[in-house]
Amino acid sequence: MDAPLVMTQIDPHDREALRAWSTPSRAAFLTPAATDADLDDRLAEVGGHRLTAVHDVVDGGVGGEQRVVATLRTYDSELTLPGVDPVEVDLVSTATVLPTHRRRGLLSRMLTADLRRARHAGNVFAALIAAEAPIYGRFGFGPATHATSLAVENARVRFRPDAPVPAGSLEFVPAGRVEELSRVHDVTRRARPAGLLRDAAWWEAAGRRGAGRWVGPAGHVVLHRDEHGTADGYVAYDVVDEAVGRVPNGTVHVGDLAATNPAAYRALWEFVTSIDLVRTTRAKNRPVDELLPHLLTDPRAVQTGPVDDFLWLRVLDVPAALTARRYLGGGTLVLQVLDPLGLAEATVRLHVGDPGADGWACPEVTTTDAAPDVVLGVAELASVLLGGTSPVALHRAGRLDGTPAAALSLQTLMATPEQPWCPTWF
Ligand SMILES: CC(C)(COP(=O)(O)OP(=O)(O)OC[C@H]1O[C@@H](n2cnc3c(N)ncnc32)[C@H](O)[C@@H]1OP(=O)(O)O)[C@@H](O)C(=O)NCCC(=O)NCCS
Structure with missing residues (x-):
C-alpha cells in the first residue's frame, strides 16, 4: 500500500x-x-x-x-x-x-x-494571482482585476496643452532608500480598488537591486517631489540597450509607476519617455484605464495590450463582503450566491440608498428567504465586486441568472470611478 x-x-x-x-x-x-x-x-x-x-x-x-x-x-x-x-x-x-x-x-x-x-x-476575502486561468474557478475564485501592457513610441509623445502641468522636481533614488517610495505607494494603493499593502519586508527587498528584483542591475528609481518638496510619485525602471551599429535603440521597461496626483503622473511619464538613447518605453501590469493616452496629442503613441486577468478574489462571507465596500449607484436587489465549496452560500437583500457628501453610500445588507432577483456563483460575485467585470456581460454569457434589468441594476450598484488595479505581485 x-x-x-x-x-x-x-x-x-x-x-x-x-x-x-x-x-x-x-x-x-x-x-x-x-x-x-x-x-x-x-x-x-x-x-x-x-x-x-x-x-x-x-x-x-x-x-x-x-x-x-x-x-x-x-x-x-x-x-x-x-x-x-x-x-x-x-x-x-x-x-x-x-x-x-x-x-x-x-x-x-x-x-x-x-x-x-x-x-x-x-x-471575508482571499486572493491570488493565477498561473493559469482554468485552475481556481472551482475553488470559488473569480478574476476581479485586469491589467495590460503598454508600448510607447517615445518620438511621438507630445503632451496636450491642457494636460496637468508638472511643478516640482525629479531625483534619482539610491538603492536601499525606500521610505518615501513606500509612503507614495501607501497613498496610491488606498486610492483605487484592489490595491494591496506592501509591508516593510516587501520594501526592504525592493531596496536591494539586481537580476529578478524590483529594480534590475541596470535600472533606476526616480522620485518626483511637488513644489513643497513632498514626494508624490516615483517610477522604477530597467533599461536595455539594443543599439544597431551606432544607432541608439534603447528600451525602458517600467516596472512600477505610482503618483498621488495627475501632475506628478504626467511628470514621471514625460521623464521616462524622454530619456536620451531610448526609443521605446514598455510597461507591464498597467491599469486598463491608464491615463497616459488621454494626456497626449497622439494617443496612438501608446499601444495597449494584451489585457489579462490579474487579481483573483474569493468571497468567504457574502453579507460581510457586500457590507465592506461603498456604492455609487442606488438600488435594491436580492442576490442568491452559490458556492461550489459550500463555504459562503447565502441569499441577501442589498439595499443602497442616498450617498453621503463624498458621493459614496453605505449599503444595508440582510439575509433573506425572499425570491432572488439575481442568482450567481461566488466566483462571479468576486469578479463584479470591485467593479472590474460587467454583470451585464456575465448575464449575457449565461453566468448570472435574472432579468436583463436586474443585471443592469447590479452593474449600476457595482460601478466604480476607476477600474480596479493591483500593481503588486505576490
Ligand atoms: C496547478 C497545480 C498546483 C495543480 O495541482 P494538482 O495537485 O495537480 O491539482 P488537483 O489534483 O488538486 O486538481 C484539482 C482539479 O483542478 C484541475 N486542475 C489542476 N490544475 C489545472 C490546470 N493547470 N489547468 C486546468 N485544470 C487544472 C484538476 O484537473 C482537478 O480537476 P477535477 O477535480 O475535475 O479532476 C500543479 O499542477 C502545479 O504545481 N503546476 C505548476 C505550477 C503552477 O502553475 N501553480 C499554480 C500557481 S497559481
Missing part, C-alpha cells in the same frame, strides 16, 4: 525546512533550485506567513525518505475596496505540486484547508 501523503505546516524561520519546502515550488515554476542568497531572501520575506507542505515517502536510493512534494503559502494582508479603507485579505501564493504528484488532489487538499481556516478566522 502507498504511504499516506501527509500535510503539515512548516516553520518559516527554519532555514533547512524552508530549503526543502522551496524545492518543489521551484521545480513546478520551472526555476533553478534555490541558492543560499535566494533562501536569505525567502527567510526575510516569509517570517509571518503560513507555509503548508505535503510530504511523501520516496525511496531516494536510501530506502525511504520524506520529501516535500506540494506547497502552499498564505498570509494576511490588506486589500482596498471601493470607497473605503483597506480590509484584511488572505493572500494565497506558491501553490505548487511536483510534476510527479500532480492531479492527485493535493492542491485541492491544501487550498480548501486554508480557505476553511481563513473563513473560520473571520476572513
Whole structure:
C-alpha cells in the first residue's frame, strides 16, 4: 500500500525546512533550485506567513525518505475596496505540486484547508494571482482585476496643452532608500480598488537591486517631489540597450509607476519617455484605464495590450463582503450566491440608498428567504465586486441568472470611478 501523503505546516524561520519546502515550488515554476542568497531572501520575506507542505515517502536510493512534494503559502494582508479603507485579505501564493504528484488532489487538499481556516478566522476575502486561468474557478475564485501592457513610441509623445502641468522636481533614488517610495505607494494603493499593502519586508527587498528584483542591475528609481518638496510619485525602471551599429535603440521597461496626483503622473511619464538613447518605453501590469493616452496629442503613441486577468478574489462571507465596500449607484436587489465549496452560500437583500457628501453610500445588507432577483456563483460575485467585470456581460454569457434589468441594476450598484488595479505581485 502507498504511504499516506501527509500535510503539515512548516516553520518559516527554519532555514533547512524552508530549503526543502522551496524545492518543489521551484521545480513546478520551472526555476533553478534555490541558492543560499535566494533562501536569505525567502527567510526575510516569509517570517509571518503560513507555509503548508505535503510530504511523501520516496525511496531516494536510501530506502525511504520524506520529501516535500506540494506547497502552499498564505498570509494576511490588506486589500482596498471601493470607497473605503483597506480590509484584511488572505493572500494565497506558491501553490505548487511536483510534476510527479500532480492531479492527485493535493492542491485541492491544501487550498480548501486554508480557505476553511481563513473563513473560520473571520476572513471575508482571499486572493491570488493565477498561473493559469482554468485552475481556481472551482475553488470559488473569480478574476476581479485586469491589467495590460503598454508600448510607447517615445518620438511621438507630445503632451496636450491642457494636460496637468508638472511643478516640482525629479531625483534619482539610491538603492536601499525606500521610505518615501513606500509612503507614495501607501497613498496610491488606498486610492483605487484592489490595491494591496506592501509591508516593510516587501520594501526592504525592493531596496536591494539586481537580476529578478524590483529594480534590475541596470535600472533606476526616480522620485518626483511637488513644489513643497513632498514626494508624490516615483517610477522604477530597467533599461536595455539594443543599439544597431551606432544607432541608439534603447528600451525602458517600467516596472512600477505610482503618483498621488495627475501632475506628478504626467511628470514621471514625460521623464521616462524622454530619456536620451531610448526609443521605446514598455510597461507591464498597467491599469486598463491608464491615463497616459488621454494626456497626449497622439494617443496612438501608446499601444495597449494584451489585457489579462490579474487579481483573483474569493468571497468567504457574502453579507460581510457586500457590507465592506461603498456604492455609487442606488438600488435594491436580492442576490442568491452559490458556492461550489459550500463555504459562503447565502441569499441577501442589498439595499443602497442616498450617498453621503463624498458621493459614496453605505449599503444595508440582510439575509433573506425572499425570491432572488439575481442568482450567481461566488466566483462571479468576486469578479463584479470591485467593479472590474460587467454583470451585464456575465448575464449575457449565461453566468448570472435574472432579468436583463436586474443585471443592469447590479452593474449600476457595482460601478466604480476607476477600474480596479493591483500593481503588486505576490
Ligand atoms: C496547478 C497545480 C498546483 C495543480 O495541482 P494538482 O495537485 O495537480 O491539482 P488537483 O489534483 O488538486 O486538481 C484539482 C482539479 O483542478 C484541475 N486542475 C489542476 N490544475 C489545472 C490546470 N493547470 N489547468 C486546468 N485544470 C487544472 C484538476 O484537473 C482537478 O480537476 P477535477 O477535480 O475535475 O479532476 C500543479 O499542477 C502545479 O504545481 N503546476 C505548476 C505550477 C503552477 O502553475 N501553480 C499554480 C500557481 S497559481
